[in-house]
Amino acid sequence: MASQKTQQKNPLDEIEEYAGYRLLSFEQEGKLLRELEGKLELNQNEKEKRKIVERAIGELFEVSEAQGRKIAGDILGVSELGGLLGDAEIEDVIINGTRPIYIYIAGKGMEKTDYAISSAKELDLLAWKLCVISGKKFDNGVKDFRLPTGERVNITPSPMGRHITIRKFKTRPMSVIDLIDNGTLDYDLAALLWIYTEGLGAKPANMLIGGMPGAGKTTLLNALFSFFPPKERIVAVEDTMELNTELRGNCARLETSEELGMKELVKNSLRMRPDRIIVGEVRGEEAKDLLTAMNIGKICMGTLHASTPREMITRLENKPMDVPRDIIPLIDVFLVVKLLSNGKRVLSHVSETGGMDGKVLLSDLYVYDPKNSKAALHHASVMFRDKLAEAAGINPMKLMDEYERRTKVLRMLHKSGARTMEEISEFCERYYADPEGETKKLASVVGAGAGPAARK
Numbered sequence: 001m002a003s004q005k006t007q008q009k010n011p012l013d014e015i016e017e018y019a020g021y022r023l024l025s026f027e028q029e030g031k032l033l034r035e036l037e038g039k040l041e042l043n044q045n046e047k048e049k050r051k052i053v054e055r056a057i058g059e060l061f062e063v064s065e066a067q068g069r070k071i072a073g074d075i076l077g078v079s080e081l082g083g084l085l086g087d088a089e090i091e092d093v094i095i096n097g098t099r100p101i102y103i104y105i106a107g108k109g110m111e112k113t114d115y116a117i118s119s120a121k122e123l124d125l126l127a128w129k130l131c132v133i134s135g136k137k138f139d140n141g142v143k144d145f146r147l148p149t150g151e152r153v154n155i156t157p158s159p160m161g162r163h164i165t166i167r168k169f170k171t172r173p174m175s176v177i178d179l180i181d182n183g184t185l186d187y188d189l190a191a192l193l194w195i196y197t198e199g200l201g202a203k204p205a206n207m208l209i210g211g212m213p214g215a216g217k218t219t220l221l222n223a224l225f226s227f228f229p230p231k232e233r234i235v236a237v238e239d240t241m242e243l244n245t246e247l248r249g250n251c252a253r254l255e256t257s258e259e260l261g262m263k264e265l266v267k268n269s270l271r272m273r274p275d276r277i278i279v280g281e282v283r284g285e286e287a288k289d290l291l292t293a294m295n296i297g298k299i300c301m302g303t304l305h306a307s308t309p310r311e312m313i314t315r316l317e318n319k320p321m322d323v324p325r326d327i328i329p330l331i332d333v334f335l336v337v338k339l340l341s342n343g344k345r346v347l348s349h350v351s352e353t354g355g356m357d358g359k360v361l362l363s364d365l366y367v368y369d370p371k372n373s374k375a376a377l378h379h380a381s382v383m384f385r386d387k388l389a390e391a392a393g394i395n396p397m398k399l400m401d402e403y404e405r406r407t408k409v410l411r412m413l414h415k416s417g418a419r420t421m422e423e424i425s426e427f428c429e430r431y432y433a434d435p436e437g438e439t440k441k442l443a444s445v446v447g448a449g450a451g452p453a454a455r456k
Contacts, residue, residue, distance in 0.1 A: 023063070023071050026121050032060060032075070033125070033132050041135040042148060049076055049133070049148070076133055076148075080117070080126050081166075085151060091168055092214075097161030098123060104214075107343040120161050127155050127162050146241045173244040175421045176223045177414050184216065184337070185347045187414075189366065189375060191407040192350065196333055196384070197227040200402070201432065203391035204299045205332035205384060208282065210306040215337045216345040217303035218242050218280065224301075226424040228276065229432060232299075235269040237262065238280030247425050262286040266293070274298060281305070287321035294330040309334035309351040313360050328360045329353040332384050338368060347375055352383045402435075409439055415446040 024032065035056045040049055053072040057063060063071065078085065084093045084103065092104035098120060101113045117123045130153050131138040136145045143155040152167040174182075176190050185193070196205040211217045222243055228234065234251040236243055239262065245251045252272055254265045262279070266286040269277050270293055277293050279286065279302035294300050306312040312334050316323040336349035348368035354361035363383055369376035389396045409431070418424060431438045 023067055023074070024061070026125060028061065029075075029125055030128070032056060032071075033128050033138075035060060036075075036132050037138070038135075040133055042146070044148075046076075046148075075129060078126070078129060078133070078147075080122070080129075085149070085166070085168065088170070093164075093166040093168070095123070095126075095162075095164040095166075097158070097163065109343050123161055123164075127164060130155065130164070144240050152240050152242055169242060169244070173222050173421055174219050175226060175419060175424050176410070177419050177424065179220065179223055180410070180414065182345070183374070184220070184345050186374060187407050187410050188377075189347055189350065190410050191403055192365075192381070193224060193335075194227050194406050194410070195388070195399075195403055197224045198229060198428075198432070199299075199388060200392045200394075200399075201229060202393075203388050204276070205388075206294045206300045206330060207333045207335060208301070208312060208331055209303045209335045209337065210309065210312045210349075211303070211337040212305060212307055212339065215339040217337055219345075220335070220337055220347070221278070221301065221303055223421070226421045227428055230425075230429045232275040233273055234276045234278065235272050235274040236278040236280070237265045237269060237286075240280075242280060243278070244421075247422055263289060266290055269293070270296075270298070276301065278302060282321070284320045285322070287316055287323050291323055291327050291330055295327065306336070307338070308336060309349050309362055309364070312336075313362075325360060326356060329355055332387070334362070340373075344373070346373070350375065352381060354383045405435070405439060409442065412439075412442045412446045416442060 036053065039052050039056075044052075050072050053075055054068050057068045057071050073079070081093060084090055084101075089105050090103050091106050094102040094104070095117060096102070098117050100116045102110055103113060104110050117126060127143075128138045130147065131143060131145070134145050134147055134153070136143060140157050142157070143153070145153055147153055147166075150169050150171075152169070154165045154167075156163045176185075176193070179185050180187060180190055196207060198204060209217045209221055225243075225245070225248065228248070232250070234245070234248055235254065236245060236251060237254045237256075239256045241253060241255050243253075245253060252269075252274075254269065256262050256265060262284060263286040266277070266279060266289040276299040277290065279290055279300070282290060282302045282304045290300050290302065304312050304315060306315050313328055315321060316328055317325055331353060334349065334351045334353070335347060337345055338348040339345050346368055347366070349364065350366040351362045351364045354363050364378050365381055366375040367378055368374070385396055385399055389399045392399070413424065413427060418427060427438070427442075
């Protein structure tokens, strides 16, 4: 490893320390990894994995019990990367062969470190280890998978050595309140998303979230989980598991494999009695199956790489998705998140579909205003508001009252100290059962008004 240039302690110090106390040679570590191949699985708990690794170490090497535990910890904890995976500020760890490691820090951007993997052999061992502890086969192909601790790993071979990109996900997923705090959206937008997501129990919106890589599409999608009605059956389909679904008891999580692609899994999800289907990233032929699911009444959500709602529609219409233009209006709402040059993420577009007139019509409700660094209101919701009011059997003005109340509820919820997805989910479950009662209780806690009176 390269030496550190400054004396200031940082997570990278542990990389250099690891190099000094490596208990196994590269050859011995390779022997151990070969022994462990196929024995570790993602669904095993930490205790099970450690037992398997320690048993293999005891069978292969003459080491003390303490040394065995230490080696097992290094293998399962990927000690070559030191504190990088444990640093909450670091979002991505980027290893370009044996050149210096780069990290992406939230709010700061990309930074070059003073460290590098020392040799091609060590780099291969690191890639091999990441595959083995995740239950994946190691070979010279492109690998995209999730670590047991949740990080997403991409390994790509090249003549210059393997490129390894590790995207970290927060141990505590960001909630809607967190997104309000960091400026991604405001209370008005959050209340609108709440209405879209829950649909007054009558007609939740079919939504796609667009944005470029790293813009925060999955983060926003995950935050909306708190608004899901508690009795919904959810099927989530992903190439690599990124969504945090721990709060959803009745949720099936599906991941693509060499045998089963996204198209097959989305089509199969219809046989799993879902209320809501979520596709982590829509990119191919599965788009048509997702629209088919919408057409038969399933609630569908997903993400898609695009920088505007119109660009999202263009991608859907063309190869490899090839969605017929006349069924695209089944998608009620297009959202776009944007990563600004200063590292801030914002919800930059909220658009509703408005039928067809030669092309798919869009009504832009919110568009990002760079002067105020936030999305500015262009038009009030009309298209989806009227559809939702009809489905819920209420007049549109009463729906607007509910929107105003939820805006105030979110302010009070924030003021009350609620922050986590779990706290917000629990409140929403109570709110759906008794909106007026829960609003009054919350108002009494924070000393605020109880919101607008509902119109008859």
